[in-house]
Every structure is written in C-alpha cells, then in structure tokens.
C-alpha cells in the first residue's frame with residue numbers, strides 16, 4: 001500500500017544528510033551540534049571524538065554524499081543541492097542559496113531509508129528550522145518516501161550477502177541502536193523503526209537464500225540509565241561464540257554508505273570482538289553509489305514528478321508526506 005499525493009512540479013533536488021567533520025578542528029563543534037540538548041555524557045563524546053581522530057578528523061560521509069550527488073546530477077532533470085543537519089554545507093545555508101537561485105519547491109532525498117525520530121522526523125524538524133531561519137521566500141521542501149524495501153536498497157545488500165556467506169556462517173544484520181522509547185514512538189502506530197528494519201533484513205535474507213539470521217544493534221549512545229535497543233552487536237558475537245558459531249557475515253542494513261559508524265564501530269570494534277571470541281568476521285558493503293541504488297533515487301524522483309510506477313518489496317505502508325501529527329514525535333523533544 002502506498003498513499004500517493006500525485007505529481008507535483010519541483011524546480012530542484014535536495015540531498016539531505018547527517019553531515020560530518022572534514023578536519024581535526026571540526027570534530028568537537030560537529031559533536032556539539034549532534035548532541036546539543038540530548039543528554040549524551042561528556043565521556044561518550046571524548047570517546048567518539050577519538051574515533052574521528054583515527055581518520056584525521058575527516059568523516060567519510062561527506063565524500064559519500066559528494067559521490068552520490070555526482071552520480072545523480074547527470075541523471076536528474078533538476079538542479080541538485082546538498083544540505084546537512086550537523087555540518088557544512090548546513091541546510092539553512094543551502095536553502096538560502098536555493099532561494100537566491102529562484103528555487104520555490106524542492107524534493108528532498110534523505111540518507112536514511114527508515115522511519116523514526118533520528119532517521120525521519122528530525123529531518124522534517126531540520127527542514128522547518130532551516131526554513132524559519134531563511135525566512136521569507138524560503139523554498140518549500142517535500143521529502144521522498146521511506147525506501148527501506150525498495151529493490152535498489154535491498155539488492156546490493158543481497159548480492160553482498162551471497163558473496164560473503166559460507167556454510168555454517170550466521171547472517172547478522174546491524175542497525176543504529178536508538179532509545180527503546182524512540183522506537184516505541186516511531187511511525188503513526190509505534191515501532192516503525194524496528195518494523196522496517198526487520199522487513200528490510202528479511203527481504204535481503206530471502207533474496208540471498210538465507211533462512212537463519214539475526215538483527216542486532218550498534219553504536220549505542222546516551223546515558224547508561226536510558227534503555228536502548230539490544231542486544232549490542234559485540235555482546236551478540238560473544239553469545240554466538242558460546243553457542244559454538246565460528247563465522248559471522250555482518251550486513252549493516254541500517255545504513256546506506258560506509259560512514260564512520262560502519263568503518264569504526266563495525267570494521268574496527270566489532271571485528272576486534274569477533275577475533276577475541278574466535279569468530280571469523282566478514283562485513284558486507286553498504287549500497288554507496290551502487291548503480292542500482294543510484295537508479296533507485298532517480299526512480300523515486302520520477303514517482304513524484306511524473307507519477308511513475310512505485311516499486312516496493314515489503315508490506316509496510318509508506319507515505320509521501322508523513323502523517324503530520326504524532327508520527328515519530330517523542331516526549332521531551334520539541335517538534336516544528
């Protein structure tokens with residue numbers, strides 16, 4: 001089921017992403033932007049700053065956004081723009097530039113396929129806040145639907161899983177942990193984040209012909225007193241080793257590119273845990289600029305500008321515009 005608003009005229013395409021530091025001096029101000037008012041303990045920030053320093057203070061996410069834009073630009077009939085939530089190019093600056101260029105209405109592709117506060121609602125809030133900052137004449141922004149079950153997202157993962165699986169290995173999907181209350185409030189009826197991740201993982205496993213798989217969580221933040229989704233991937237590896245498992249294929253289904261959460265939290269931390277507990281560890285690539293993923297974005301734009309057919313593999317409904325009230329809003333956070 002897909003509810004559809006019908007073709008609308010857009011005069012620009014906007015890539016909307018998380019943002020990341022581009023050098024050592026950016027790391028702390030970037031982390032302050034991410035965590036302002038979030039109650040993340042200072043010792044966690046020191047730890048995460050260290051992760052960025054292993055890469056010279058440069059997050060891979062910006063290069064990945066530039067690569068996606070470069071792949072999309074020749075494929076779209078619209079001028080393309082890029083704005084971030086937490087680091088330059090900041091969304092408000094991009095909207096200002098768009099207004100200067102005469103853009104009145106743009107269609108935004110967000111670099112998270114899922115519902116939930118951090119992955120969906122917060123981007124709506126970012127748009128509202130940036131438009132407010134820009135003031136009169138700020139372009140209207142519509143957001144492209146969730147694409148967690150689109151073949152362009154599922155197939156690159158499935159191919160990676162097929163290539164990495166060996167007899168006896170366990171397929172383990174990972175996604176960013178979030179507070180359990182955030183999941184309980186995600187989507188109009190709750191648990192949309194875990195629901196869509198479970199659906200996406202099942203679609204990848206089916207496409208790869210794997211019947212036995214787990215979905216676990218990574219990159220937990222926040223104070224220890226707040227419950228987040230569990231088990232953590234590292235604890236899960238230890239538990240699998242106890243069961244006698246000797247090989248794991250990890251598929252980071254929660255992410256579209258190999259950014260820091262993937263290359264540090266998985267390729268470094270989880271890989272080290274696996275080695276410690278005697279598990280052979282293989283990590284499947286994220287879609288990145290896989291041609292099927294790039295085609296998907298082109299297709300998702302065509303859905304909205306030309307009413308092109310909608311491809312989706314799952315059963316969970318998706319919307320062009322999220323239900324305005326009560327969708328992914330959570331107590332204690334202000335929403336625009």
Ligand SMILES: CC1=C(CCC(=O)O)c2cc3nc(cc4[nH]c(cc5[nH]c(cc1n2)c(C)c5CCC(=O)O)c(CCC(=O)O)c4C)C(CCC(=O)O)=C3C
Pocket residue numbers: 018019020021031034035038040044045048059060061111112116118119176177178179219220221222254255259260261
């Ligand atoms: C669901 C979700 C996604 C997936 C959806 C999506 O892609 O949007 C995601 C992606 C990302 N998260 C990222 C980085 C960070 N996330 C943090 C903190 C948090 N993430 C949360 C959730 C998510 N995060 C939450 C609930 C918090 C606690 C703060 C709060 O309650 O709001 C922190 C603070 C330090 C810490 O880890 O504690 C950092 C640095 C990067 C950039 C990586 C790079 O630079 O390459 C990316 C793509």
Ligand SMILES: [Fe+2]
Pocket residue numbers: 176
């Ligand atoms: Fe995050």
